[in-house]
Amino acid sequence: MGRLTLAAAGVVLVCGVAACAVAGCGSSSDSAASSAGPALAPVGPVVPAPDPPTGPPFVDSDRLYAALLDPTDLPAGFAEIPDPEQLGMPASPEDDTPHDAAADRSSTTPAECADVLAPIGDQAPGSLAAAIVRYGGPGFSSVDADAASYSEAAVGHVFGAVQELLARCESYSGTDADGVAVQYRVGGLDLDGVGDASTAVQVVTTSEGFTLVSDVVIGVVGSTVFAVSATRDTPFDPAFVTELGRVQAERLRGTLGP
Numbered sequence: 001m002g003r004l005t006l007a008a009a010g011v012v013l014v015c016g017v018a019a020c021a022v023a024g025c026g027s028s029s030d031s032a033a034s035s036a037g038p039a040l041a042p043v044g045p046v047v048p049a050p051d052p053p054t055g056p057p058f059v060d061s062d063r064l065y066a067a068l069l070d071p072t073d074l075p076a077g078f079a080e081i082p083d084p085e086q087l088g089m090p091a092s093p094e095d096d097t098p099h100d101a102a103a104d105r106s107s108t109t110p111a112e113c114a115d116v117l118a119p120i121g122d123q124a125p126g127s128l129a130a131a132i133v134r135y136g137g138p139g140f141s142s143v144d145a146d147a148a149s150y151s152e153a154a155v156g157h158v159f160g161a162v163q164e165l166l167a168r169c170e171s172y173s174g175t176d177a178d179g180v181a182v183q184y185r186v187g188g189l190d191l192d193g194v195g196d197a198s199t200a201v202q203v204v205t206t207s208e209g210f211t212l213v214s215d216v217v218i219g220v221v222g223s224t225v226f227a228v229s230a231t232r233d234t235p236f237d238p239a240f241v242t243e244l245g246r247v248q249a250e251r252l253r254g255t256l257g258p
Contacts, residue, residue, distance in 0.1 A: 040187020040202060043167045047199045049156040054196050055222025055253070057149035058129040065131035067255045069145040069228065073247050078137040105179035113169035116186065117203060117216060120225045121148035123165070124158040140212075141232035145248055149224040159197070159220045162227075166201055182207040191242045195219035195226070195249035202235065217245030221252040 058064040071080065108114035115123050121130030132146035150158050170186045182205060189200035198219030205212045214231040215238070228244045230236045 040185055040204065041190070042188055043170055043186060043201060044188045044199055046160050046163045047197050049159040049220045050196050051156055053152045053155055053223045057151065057155070057223035059149070061129040061131050063255065064129045064147055064149060065133065067251050068131055068133045068147060069143070069244065069248055069251070071135070074135055074143060078135040078143060081134040081136050104177045105175055106177045108172065108174035110169070110172060112165065113172040113184070114174070115165060116169045116184070117214070117227070117229065119146040119148070120158070120162065120227055121146070123162055124148065124150070126150065126154065139232060143228070143230050143244065145226065145228045147224050147226035147252065152223050155220065155223040155225060159225050162218055162225065163199055180207055189215060191217060191238055191245070194242065194245040195221045198245060215241040217241060219245060219249055221249050224252055226252060
């Protein structure tokens, strides 16, 4: 539940992306107002997936990737953030030396909340296909989309488990790799439904007075669970987030199945 990569993640996650970017965006003038922020609505009850699913799973990750949001679905100014490994570069931009696990001071309390808004395929192993795409936009904004397909017997359980984790992690804390404290709040978001079934949440990530807000749609189409997150230092227009979710659901449905 990308960024996030969701949260930025893409979370991670939250948000791989949000957690990494939170130290680099925002301004000191708005930090006081954003450090606590308004109260969030409770995470809603679990929304069930159709049983049986309305379509078969993807079994090819490349085909699933092609069904994710592409640049034409986003406003001007957004560009895909390539995976460094796909460019033949080391995962760390500084060098290609092995990661020093002993120096990594990252943590999450409760530990299970480290998976909040992680890509669906990471949260629920056993997918038949999984894919993620990340876009960076103006002013430290980002849009992430990820999806994972499961057997028709498993997809409903996965969709429910992702929602249940959000409800258990409405408030949690952690540290980044350098030991800097990060606070997370998760609340329900009232958006129009998309796909066969969907829910939405808002994730507020705060560190050293800087805040990122990720508006996230989590849905299911056929036997595929997907998440779309839009992140910046202020919430996006709900209509924009709903439209992203709708377009993603339609793209999946238009290429449904194996």
